[in-house]
Amino acid sequence: MSQTEIPLPASEARENQERLAQDLAEYKFGWSDPEAGYAFTSGQGVSEDVVRGISARKGEPEWMLDLRLRAFRAFLRRPMPNWGGELGGIDFDNIHYYVEASEKQAGSWEELPPEILQTYEKLGIPQAERERLVAGVAAQYESTVLYHQVREDLEEQGVVFLDTDSGLREHEELFRKHFATVIPANDNKFAALNTAVWSGGSFIWIPEGVKVDIPLQAYFRINKQNMGQFERTLIIAEPGSYVHYVEGCTAPIYSSDSLHSAVVEIIVKEGARVRYTTIQNWSNNVYNLVTKRAVAERNATMEWIDGNIGSKLTMKYPAVWLTGEGAKGEVLSVAYANDGQHQDAGAKMVHAAPYTTSNILSKSISKGSGRTSYRGLVRIQEGAHHARSAVKCDALMLDEEARTDTYPYMEIDQEDATIEHEATVSRVSEDQLFYMQQRGIDEDEATAMIVRGFIEPISRELPMEYSVELNRLISIEMEGAIG
Amino acid sequence: MTTILSDLDEGGLVARGEAGGEPSWLLDRRRAAARRFVGQAWPDSHVDEFWRSTPFDVRFDVGRAIAEATAAAEAPASVLDRVEGGGVLVRVVDGALVDVTAHPDATAAGVVAMDLGRAAVEHADLVEAHLGRLTTSGDGTGSDEDRTVSLSDAAWTGGVFIHVPDEAAVDVPLSVHVHVATPGAHLPRILAVIGRHARATLYLEHTSAPGVDALVDEVAEIVVLDGATLRLASVQDWGDGVQHLGLQKAEVHRDATVRSLAFTAGGATVRLRPEFDLVGPGAEVRPLGIYLASDGQWFDLQPFVRHIAPRASSDVLFKGALQGRSRTVFRGNVFVGRDAVGTATDENNRSLILTEGARADATPFLEIECNDITAGHGSATGQIDARHLYYLRSRGIDRDTALRLIVRGYFTDVLEEAGLPGVTEHALDVIERRIADADLSAIQVNDLGLREES
Numbered sequence: 001m002s003q004t005e006i007p008l009p010a011s012e013a014r015e016n017q018e019r020l021a022q023d024l025a026e027y028k029f030g031w032s033d034p035e036a037g038y039a040f041t042s043g044q045g046v047s048e049d050v051v052r053g054i055s056a057r058k059g060e061p062e063w064m065l066d067l068r069l070r071a072f073r074a075f076l077r078r079p080m081p082n083w084g085g086e087l088g089g090i091d092f093d094n095i096h097y098y099v100e101a102s103e104k105q106a107g108s109w110e111e112l113p114p115e116i117l118q119t120y121e122k123l124g125i126p127q128a129e130r131e132r133l134v135a136g137v138a139a140q141y142e143s144t145v146l147y148h149q150v151r152e153d154l155e156e157q158g159v160v161f162l163d164t165d166s167g168l169r170e171h172e173e174l175f176r177k178h179f180a181t182v183i184p185a186n187d188n189k190f191a192a193l194n195t196a197v198w199s200g201g202s203f204i205w206i207p208e209g210v211k212v213d214i215p216l217q218a219y220f221r222i223n224k225q226n227m228g229q230f231e232r233t234l235i236i237a238e239p240g241s242y243v244h245y246v247e248g249c250t251a252p253i254y255s256s257d258s259l260h261s262a263v264v265e266i267i268v269k270e271g272a273r274v275r276y277t278t279i280q281n282w283s284n285n286v287y288n289l290v291t292k293r294a295v296a297e298r299n300a301t302m303e304w305i306d307g308n309i310g311s312k313l314t315m316k317y318p319a320v321w322l323t324g325e326g327a328k329g330e331v332l333s334v335a336y337a338n339d340g341q342h343q344d345a346g347a348k349m350v351h352a353a354p355y356t357t358s359n360i361l362s363k364s365i366s367k368g369s370g371r372t373s374y375r376g377l378v379r380i381q382e383g384a385h386h387a388r389s390a391v392k393c394d395a396l397m398l399d400e401e402a403r404t405d406t407y408p409y410m411e412i413d414q415e416d417a418t419i420e421h422e423a424t425v426s427r428v429s430e431d432q433l434f435y436m437q438q439r440g441i442d443e444d445e446a447t448a449m450i451v452r453g454f455i456e457p458i459s460r461e462l463p464m465e466y467s468v469e470l471n472r473l474i475s476i477e478m479e480g481a482i483g
Numbered sequence: 484m485t486t487i488l489s490d491l492d493e494g495g496l497v498a499r500g501e502a503g504g505e506p507s508w509l510l511d512r513r514r515a516a517a518r519r520f521v522g523q524a525w526p527d528s529h530v531d532e533f534w535r536s537t538p539f540d541v542r543f544d545v546g547r548a549i550a551e552a553t554a555a556a557e558a559p560a561s562v563l564d565r566v567e568g569g570g571v572l573v574r575v576v577d578g579a580l581v582d583v584t585a586h587p588d589a590t591a592a593g594v595v596a597m598d599l600g601r602a603a604v605e606h607a608d609l610v611e612a613h614l615g616r617l618t619t620s621g622d623g624t625g626s627d628e629d630r631t632v633s634l635s636d637a638a639w640t641g642g643v644f645i646h647v648p649d650e651a652a653v654d655v656p657l658s659v660h661v662h663v664a665t666p667g668a669h670l671p672r673i674l675a676v677i678g679r680h681a682r683a684t685l686y687l688e689h690t691s692a693p694g695v696d697a698l699v700d701e702v703a704e705i706v707v708l709d710g711a712t713l714r715l716a717s718v719q720d721w722g723d724g725v726q727h728l729g730l731q732k733a734e735v736h737r738d739a740t741v742r743s744l745a746f747t748a749g750g751a752t753v754r755l756r757p758e759f760d761l762v763g764p765g766a767e768v769r770p771l772g773i774y775l776a777s778d779g780q781w782f783d784l785q786p787f788v789r790h791i792a793p794r795a796s797s798d799v800l801f802k803g804a805l806q807g808r809s810r811t812v813f814r815g816n817v818f819v820g821r822d823a824v825g826t827a828t829d830e831n832n833r834s835l836i837l838t839e840g841a842r843a844d845a846t847p848f849l850e851i852e853c854n855d856i857t858a859g860h861g862s863a864t865g866q867i868d869a870r871h872l873y874y875l876r877s878r879g880i881d882r883d884t885a886l887r888l889i890v891r892g893y894f895t896d897v898l899e900e901a902g903l904p905g906v907t908e909h910a911l912d913v914i915e916r917r918i919a920d921a922d923l924s925a926i927q928v929n930d931l932g933l934r935e936e937s
Contacts, residue, residue, distance in 0.1 A: 083532060382840075386931065397854035401821075406849040410862060415805075415836035416929050418865045425851055425858035 040100035044226065045093045048072060051196050054098045058165055058199075061172065067185055071195030074186035081189065084375070085313040085342045089257055090287055095228040097197045138163060138218040140200045140231055154212060160205040161216055164232050167203025174205060178236055182265040182293050182321070191291040194230045194263040201231035201262065206241040206272070215244040215277075215463055220260075228259040235265070237272035237300075244275040246466060257285045257312065266294035266302065270324065273301040279466055281473055282310040284341060290316045298324030298353075305461055308335040308343045309473045317375060319348035322356035322384075329358040332458045336474055337370030337402075346376035346407075351387040351417070362393035363455050365474075366402035373405040380417040387414060391421040396454050398428060398447065448475055488545045488634065488668050488698075489525075493517040496637045509603050512615050516636030523630040531629070536812040536844050537783040542752040543726050547698055549638065550667030552579035558662040559690050562718060562905035570656035570684075571596050577665045578641040592651040594683075599642025599672060609646060614674050617704045617732045617760070631728045635702040639672035645685065649678035649708075656904060658686035663697045663725060673703035677739075680710040686906060687717040689727065689749075696724035705733040707741055709763060715743035716906045717757070720913070721750035723779070729755040737763030737792075744901035745801075746910045747774040747782050748917065754783040761788065761795035761823075770799045771901050773894050773910065775917055776841070778807025786830075787816040790856075794825035802833045802897055804890060805841035806921055815847040817860070823853050830860035835867065835893055838925045869930040883923045890918055 040057060042050045051072050055065040080087055138145050138161070145163030154161070160171060168175050185195040202218050220231060237243055260282060268274045274294065282288050288311040294302040304318035320329030331347035349358035364372035374393040395404040406423045428450050436446035452459070452471055459467045486495055496517040501510065525545060526534040558581075563570045572584040573596050580598045589596075595606065603610045618632050643659045661671045677683050687703060699721075707713050717731055727750050735741055747753050759768045770786045788797040803811050813832040834843035845862040867889055875885035894914055898907045 082530070388931070395851070397851070400854055401852075402854050403852045404849075405851065406847075406860065408846060408848075408862070410845040410864065411842070412834070412836070412844065412864045413842045415839050415841055415927055416866050417836070418929065418931065419845075419863060421845070421847065421860075421862040423847075423849060423858075423860045425849065425856065427854040427856075 040098075041096055042098035044096055046072075046095070046097050046193075046197060050097055054197055054199065057098070057100070060168065063176065064168065067180060068196050071185035071192045075189060075192035075196055078186070078189040078192060081315075084315045084344045084373075087287070087313070089312075090259060091257075094226050095259055096226055097228050097230070098199055099227060138202055140218065140220045140229075145200045150216075157210050158207040159210060159212060160203065162203045164201040164203045164234060165199065167234065171203070171205065174236070175203065175234070178265070178267055179234055180265070182267060182295050183263055183291050188291060190261045190289045191263050194232060194261050194291070197228070198230045198232035198263065201233040202235070202245070203233070204235040204243065204245065206237045206243045208238040209240045210238075211242040212244070213242075215246045218245070218247045220247060226258060228261065231262045233262065233264040235274060235276070236267045237269060237274045239270040239272055241272045242274070244277065244463075246277040246463060248279050248281070248469075257287060259287045260290070260311075262290045262292075264290070264292040268294055268296045268300040268302050270298045270300060273303075275303040275305065276318075277305040277462060277466060279307040279470055279473070280310055280314065284310065284312050284338075286311045288314040288316065290314075292316065293319040293321065294329075295321045295323055296327035296329055299326040300324060301328040301330075303330040304332070304347070305458065306331065306333045306345065307458075307470050308333075308345050309470075311341065311343075313342045313344065315344045317346045317348050317377070319350065320358065321350045321352060322358065323352050325353045326355045327353060328356070331360045331362075332461055333360070333362040334455050334458050334470070335362070335364045335372045337364070337366045337372045339368035339370060342371045342373070344373040344375055346374050348377040349379070349389055351378075351380045351384040351389065354383070354385045354387070356384060356387050358389045360389075360391040360393070361457060363458055364393070364395045364404055365398065365451060365454065366395070366404050367398040369399075369401045369403075371403040371405070373407060374423070375407040377409040377411070378419060378421075379411040380414045380419065382413045384414050385416050388418045389420070393423045394454070395423070395425045396427065396451065397425065398451075486549050488547055488549065491517070491520060491634070491638060493521060499638065499640075503600050505600055506603055506607065508611055509614070513637050516615070516633050517638075520630060520633040520637050523633055526629050526631065533785065533814065536814065536846075537752070537754055537781065542754075542781055543728065544698060545668075547666075547668040549640070550577050550663075550665045550669050550697065552577050552641070553665055558660060561658060561660050561688060562686060562909045563656060563658050564905075565908050566656060566905040568655060570658055573643050573645075573657075573659045574662065575641045575643060575659065575671050576662045578669055578671070580641060580643060586655050588655050589653055589657065592653045593648040594651065594653055594657065595644065595646040596657060597644055599639075599644045599674060602644035602674075606644065606646065609676055610644060610674065613676055613704060613706050615704075617706075617734055618702060618730070631700055632702060632730055635670055635672060635700050635730075639670045639702070641670070642672040642674070645673070645675040647677045647681045647683040650680050651678060652682040653684070654682075656684040656686050658688055660688040660690070661699070661701065663691040663695055663699060663721075666696045667698075669697055669699045669701075671699065671701045673701070673705075675703070675705045677705070677707045677711045677713050679708045681708075682712045684714040684903065685716075686903070687731070688720070689718060690720045691722040691725045693722055694724060695722060698726045698728070700728045701730070703729075703731045705731065707733055707735045707739040709737040709739060711736075711739045713739070713741045714901075714903060715741060716901070716903045717743070717745045717755070718906060718909065719745075719747040719749055719753050719755070721753070723751055725750045727753045727755070729753070730758065731756065732758040732760070733768075734760045734762055735766040735768055735795075738765040739763060740767045742769040742901065743771060744897070744903060744906065745770075745772040745774075745784065746906065747772070747784065748910075748913045750780065750782075752781045752783075754785070756785045756787060758787040759789070759797065760791060761797065762791050764792045764794050766792065766795040768797045770797070771897050772801035773897050774801070774803040774811060775914060776803065776805045776809035776811050777917060777921075778809060781810045783812040783814065785814040785816070788818070788828065788830075790817070790819040790823035790826045790828065793823055795823065796827040798828070799830040800897060801831070802835075802894060803843065804835040804837055804893065805843055806837040806926075808840040810842045810844075812844045813846065813862070815860070817849050817858070819851045819853050819856055819858065821852045824855040826853065826856040826858070828856070828858045832862040834864040835890070836864065837866065837890070837921070838927065866927055866929045868932055869928040870932050872928050886923050886926055887915070887918050890914065
């Protein structure tokens with residue numbers, strides 16, 4: 001696979017995106033023409049009837065409907081957060097909460113529209129799947145998962161990788177035992193909304209001792225204007241197992257805003273390890289308000305790798321509750337905010353058991369009038385003796401009007417905890433540019449190199465194709481602003 | 484006349500001022516603040532970010548009457564007693580300025596230290612220009628400040644005015660000693676103006692009589708004009724029954740320098756806000772803090788630095804130690820505005836948790852709107868490193884002495900840097916006394932480092 005591709009110039013990238021949006025509008029599979037082509041839509045706005053309608057459409061068991069309704073009432077009750085980003089632009093009445101894109105899942109790559117194939121091509125996924133570099137793939141458009149594939153040998157070992165709706169249908173007992181246990185229905189306003197209207201997402205169960213050595217991938221796309229995407233992901237890693245799950249997100253550009261409010265719950269049992277990688281590239285009119293939380297049991301390891309490039313506003317703080325002795329949590333986070341964007345991202349680590357360790361590394365870049373905020377929490381609960389945590393957040397500001405904030409919270413209830421926090425804020429210095437220009441590298445490329453170097457500690461942790469993608473996305477973002 | 488804080492109304496507040504013969508501009512200000520006060524609610528820890536870590540309704544009792552000045556009780560010793568040659572001492576007891584001890588050096592330099600109400604008449608130009616300027620926002624609505632500050636703006640009693648004239652170099656410390664001997668609510672107020680290119684040392688001392696339950700809502704406004712140098716200390720030596728709401732706001736002008744120390748060891752609850760607005764290019768501040776919290780104490784320390792002008796620098800360092808069931812909150816804020824190019828700022832917090840049951844929260848915030856700067860912050864929480872103890876013990880020092888040395892050493896660098904005559908010695912004594920009282924056998928050490936090395 002070629003790794004030396006030259007980043008697309010901004011104009012071309014924009015054209016591509018427009019073409020993609022246009023092409024999708026014509027697509028015969030019936031999933032992008034705004035009204036006519038959809039198999040089912042709940043219409044705009046949300047009410048108990050909408051919630052009941054979604055549940056009925058899916059033919060869900062009674063307990064799920066009850067949970068949805070309870071969550072819906074919690075959503076109504078809870079106030080909007082008065083911290084973080086500017087949420088005033090969200091009009092809950094103007095959002096489509098459930099849109100079924102297609103009546104059936106595609107059975108093979110060839111059935112997917114060429115535009116989607118092209119997008120996957122950019123991510124290196126189809127080739128990867130052909131070459132068996134990924135263990136499974138899921139693709140979600142709007143509210144439903146359209147394509148799903150998992151490698152046979154994994155299926156034989158008992159690995160379950162389904163869309164969440166199928167997960168509920170096919171593994172109800174397992175599902176019910178874990179669903180909404182990590183993030184309760186009334187956890188926060190947006191998690192409550194998700195619990196009420198969730199659809200799609202991934203359901204993964206890794207049996208004891210099974211190590212899935214290549215990543216499972218999912219790809220989420222919002223295509224419709226004023227769409228709300230509320231996918232729900234539940235991952236259960238049985239003792240001693242390992243899985244790496246990767247998700248990517250995009251949306252075309254529409255004039256009015258969309259809402260993405262996902263919930264991801266992960267249960268990492270004794271000695272298991274889960275790595276969850278997200279590269280979020282929503283268009284700049286998507287509110288991305290996501291609740292992600294994992295429970296790490298005894299000697300388990302949970303790693304979140306979180307890249308936030310797109311969206312208008314992202315508020316996302318992947319969390320690990322370290323509930324078992326010796327559990328480990330790690331968050332690596334890259335945020336890039338361009339003009340008009342606000343990335344309010346961070347991490348939460350709750351140490352609830354002895355000898356737990358956590359590590360947070362955050363790299364934020366703000367360009368133009370973009371704003372990045374690191375917001376993080378480290379809590380050491382009483383009894384979590386010998387806990388250790390280290391937090392490092394670095395911010396790079398590329399322009400005069402750029403803005404960056406650091407809001408770290410540390411709550412330490414245990415006397416022998418070792419907690420460290422460090423942050424730096426810097427810009428691309430004249431010295432650095434001078435040095436590189438002197439060696440014949442023009443200013444734009446020099447800046448891009450500095451940015452790539454800045455995020456390198458995180459990009460090197462990504463699977464290769466995602467690392468390339470991250471670098472490319474950032475290059476496109478940077479050129480867009482320079483041109 | 485007794486007035487419960489929560490029941491204060493506009494009329495009652497103004498009557499108080501009129502009885503004292505205050506000028507009309509001051510009464511107008513009190514009136515405006517009283518209106519703000521009436522329109523505001525007490526802070527709600529569920530809603531107000533700055534009150535997030537300290538539940539106002541639990542830690543502060545506003546169902547108290549404003550304490551009335553009584554026959555002056557004996558004030559305890561001042562840190563100035565430890566300073567050779569003394570200094571200027573202004574004593575405020577139970578809401579009234581009781582006496583001012585002058586010092587010939589200060590008098591010769593033209594230093595003014597007097598009752599704030601009297602100064603509003605005798606130094607009307609300065610007091611009118613500055614009083615309440617830092618606690619109300621530019622549009623006069625005071626919307627930036629919460630009800631605890633509106634209360635002071637409206638109802639302060641026992642005010643002190645300090646003025647150091649332009650060019651005056653005053654080496655003797657000027658101390659305002661607030662002492663609480665009567666239960667109830669106390670509303671001391673301080674306005675200090677340090678003239679252009681002047682040099683001064685200002686102490687704010689806080690003590691209370693044993694067993695007194697009181698709420699002290701104190702606001703100090705400190706204006707440091709161009710090129711001035713100020714060394715500032717605030718010493719919180721309250722008894723166990725005192726709840727302290729403190730705002731100490733300094734406005735630092737062009738090329739002025741402020742080095743400050745907040746030393747907090749006494750009080751049931753102390754919420755202290757040492758704030759610095761860097762409004763002139765080249766201003767420089769070094770806010771230092773040390774605190775030692777013991778069983779039952781709750782300290783919420785909120786240094787806030789606003790970089791408004793270009794090329795100013797700030798470097799915040801707060802170090803605390805906790806023992807017993809105590810709680811400390813470090814809520815540091817550094818804001819760098821759009822025009823503050825060339826800012827250099829750093830913000831650090833260290834917490835040493837000595838015994839089981841203590842809790843330390845640290846939130847060192849940074850908000851940056853300008854890219855041509857250098858900024859950093861850090862925080863660390865831990866306990867005594869077993870390696871340090873091992874080192875000392877291997878040299879024949881017994882465990883208790885070694886622990887005392889380590890805790891003392893932990894604070895010494897800050898105290899030495901602050902270099903405040905009288906305050907340094909006093910703080911060290913308090914620390915020694917606290918450690919002497921502490922149950923040294925309960926002090927735990929962290930042996931992770933030791934185990935990794937062996």
